[in-house]
Amino acid sequence: MKSLTLKAPAKVNYVLDVIRRRPDGYHDLRMVMQRVNLCDEITISLTDTPDITVTCGKNGVPDGPGNIAWKAARILLDMAGTGQGAEITIAKNIPVAAGLGGGSSDAASVLMGMNELLGLGMSDQRLMEIGVKLGADVPFFVFKKTALAEGIGEQLSAMPDMPTTWVLLVNPGVHVSTGWVYRNLQLTNRDELAKLPYFYGTIEDICSILSNDLESVTIPAFPVIAEIKATMMRSGALGAMMSGSGPTVFGLFPDRSTAEQAREELVKGTCWFAVVVETI
Ligand code: ATP
Numbered sequence: 713m714k715s716l717t718l719k720a721p722a723k724v725n726y727v728l729d730v731i732r733r734r735p736d737g738y739h740d741l742r743m744v745m746q747r748v749n750l751c752d753e754i755t756i757s758l759t760d761t762p763d764i765t766v767t768c769g770k771n772g773v774p775d776g777p778g779n780i781a782w783k784a785a786r787i788l789l790d791m792a793g794t795g796q797g798a799e800i801t802i803a804k805n806i807p808v809a810a811g812l813g814g815g816s817s818d819a820a821s822v823l824m825g826m827n828e829l830l831g832l833g834m835s836d837q838r839l840m841e842i843g844v845k846l847g848a849d850v851p852f853f854v855f856k857k858t859a860l861a862e863g864i865g866e867q868l869s870a871m872p873d874m875p876t877t878w879v880l881l882v883n884p885g886v887h888v889s890t891g892w893v894y895r896n897l898q899l900t901n902r903d904e905l906a907k908l909p910y911f912y913g914t915i916e917d918i919c920s921i922l923s924n925d926l927e928s929v930t931i932p933a934f935p936v937i938a939e940i941k942a943t944m945m946r947s948g949a950l951g952a953m954m955s956g957s958g959p960t961v962f963g964l965f966p967d968r969s970t971a972e973q974a975r976e977e978l979v980k981g982t983c984w985f986a987v988v989v990e991t992i
Pocket of ligand 1: 772773774778779780781802807808809810811812813814815816818819849890956957958
């Protein structure tokens with residue numbers, strides 16, 4: 713049986729500006745997206761029968777056709793037209809519905825893995841076009857570089873090189889629905905967007921651009937997000953921000969030991985998910 717194991721990394725949003733609401737209900741965004749080395753592990757095996765099975769075994773993640781990885785596999789198997797199917801196993805390390813893009817990353821890995829296993833020879837550009845139909849963040853994970861993402865997230869351009877950075881991720885586990893966040897967002901007039909710098913020599917340079925419009929909705933409803941940010945800053949972070957529609961907060965640290973100490977301080981007496989990772 714032909715099979716492949718791939719890592720599907722999480723992302724954080726250094727920038728998430730909401731530009732406007734579109735007639736189709738989506739929002740035009742301006743995001744700076746960065747991958748980190750917290751990864752799901754995906755094993756894909758081609759089978760001789762046309763069925764697709766997805767096994768994840770994580771609460772809140774559907775095992776069958778509801779899984780975005782299943783949908784990605786279906787599209788590529790249909791394009792191949794070989795009558796084959798796939799067995800997909802997801803070892804889920806990225807918290808679910810956390811603002812870390814786990815589902816989108818899984819889908820992107822399945823697109824790239826199936827392309828290889830089936831010998832389809834599709835370009836990344838083609839996989840990104842297929843991916844955006846599955847989820848707005850999917851193309852970014854096919855792109856595989858720190859990116860400026862515009863439109864609904866599908867117009868990608870590479871950001872200038874940035875230094876590798878220690879990142880503390882803390883997810884307090886409160887349930888934040890992405891739909892609810894966007895429905896409650898008061899759009900401000902955006903005649904003029906601050907220009908992004910074109911040179912990032914230090915972590916402080918990265919911190920100078922951190923912003924997320926969606927915090928204006930999530931922080932009043934979940935003050936714990938602001939508390940985590942404040943604790944990170946007190947514990948030596950150079951910058952801290954919520955990722956995506958939350959609730960995960962990330963902090964950028966000058967070194968690993970300061971990040972680990974902040975992690976210990978933050979998780980004391982809680983059962984929060986908290987991990988120190990690096991940008992990739
Ligand atoms: P984003 O940052 O792109 O908004 P997220 O990190 O907030 O994403 P995900 O972890 O991708 O959210 O999950 C969103 C929903 O998608 C979950 O509630 C889950 O039921 C569903 N889902 C479907 N497939 C997957 C998958 N492979 N991994 C995680 N969630 C999945």
